[in-house]
Amino acid sequence: xxxxxxxxxxxxxxxxxxxxxxxxxxxxxxxxxxxxxxxxxxxxxxxxxxxxxxxxxxxxxxxxxxxxxxxxxxxxxxxxxxxxxxxxxxxxxxxxxxxxxxxxxxxxxxxxxxxxxxxxxxxxxxxxxxxxxxxxxxxxxxxxxxxxxxxxxxxxxxxxxxxxxxxxxxxxxxxxxxxxxxxxxxxxxxxxxxxxxxxxxxxxxxxxxxxxxxxxxxxxxxxxxxx
Numbered sequence: 453x454x455x456x457x458x459x460x461x462x463x464x465x466x467x468x469x470x471x472x473x474x475x476x477x478x479x480x481x482x483x484x485x486x487x488x489x490x491x492x493x494x495x496x497x498x499x500x501x502x503x504x505x506x507x508x509x510x511x512x513x514x515x516x517x518x519x520x521x522x523x524x525x526x527x528x529x530x531x532x533x534x535x536x537x538x539x540x541x542x543x544x545x546x547x548x549x550x551x552x553x554x555x556x557x558x559x560x561x562x563x564x565x566x567x568x569x570x571x572x573x574x575x576x577x578x579x580x581x582x583x584x585x586x587x588x589x590x591x592x593x594x595x596x597x598x599x600x601x602x603x604x605x606x607x608x609x610x611x612x613x614x615x616x617x618x619x620x621x622x623x624x625x626x627x628x629x630x631x632x633x634x635x636x637x638x639x640x641x642x643x644x645x646x647x648x649x650x651x652x653x654x655x656x657x658x659x660x661x662x663x664x665x666x667x668x669x670x671x672x673x674x675x676x677x678x679x
Contacts, residue, residue, distance in 0.1 A: 455569045456554070458593040465587045466542050466563045468496065468533075478502050482556035483530060492543050493553060495522065496531050503529040515543075542589075545581040549574045564592070607661050612654030615640065615647055 468480060483495035498506045503521075510519040515536050523530040535543065546553065552568040569575040575594075582589040608616070618639060623630020637644040 454596070455572055455575050456566065456593075456595055457569060457575055457591060458564065458566050460562050460564045460590045460592050461542060461582075462588050463558060463561055463563055465589075466558070468493070468558055468563070478506075478560070480506075480558040482553060492535070492547050493556065494532055494534070496533060497528045498531060500524070500527055500529050503531070507531065541585060542582065542587055545578050545585070545587075548581065549578045551578060607657045608654055612650050612657065615650040616654045616658075619651060 478499055481497040482493050483497060507519055507521075510516050510531070510533060517534040517536045519534070520532050521529055522532045546565075546567065549569060551574070553565060554568055555566040557564050567575075567578075569578065579589060579591070615636065619625065619631070619636055622636060622639070624632075624636065633644040633647050637647045640647060
């Protein structure tokens, strides 16, 4: 079972990070690809208005062997970046663990990566490698991949999973909130008290299964009142 980790690093700690200095509003997006070589981040979408400046900046990067335009749309340009053999830092840490970049987005301050690792040990080695290189990496989210037919993902009951998903889609976790417990209770046709209890227990289970898996579990007998 592979591990999906979402990590964030300052733009200054990633080779493409300096490109956003051209314009603070520029957002770069890595094109998701099926890995066929050792190249970690081969394709990047950039705003068309900033593409020439980005290409010029890439060509001056010592870790970049070449850069070329692959595709164009009305608003964006797709660039192919060929990295040099001696890439270090974050990219090398990703490549050394055979991690797969499933998505990545960069702004003027931060790059956020969604990475797939084969094991927790591989993720741990990646993290230690970044720390050893003084890369400020932050683990934003972590979870295991599951079978599409899994019915109790992360230990959630079906009602707990449904209320969390519905709350998310309805904007309950947004700031400011896009919905209330009363709105959700009307949508789910249950009391707002039941919605509140399912949310709290469901979120507690998610945290226990993902962020605090080593915490001692409660006595199973105490879980009878949470059904």
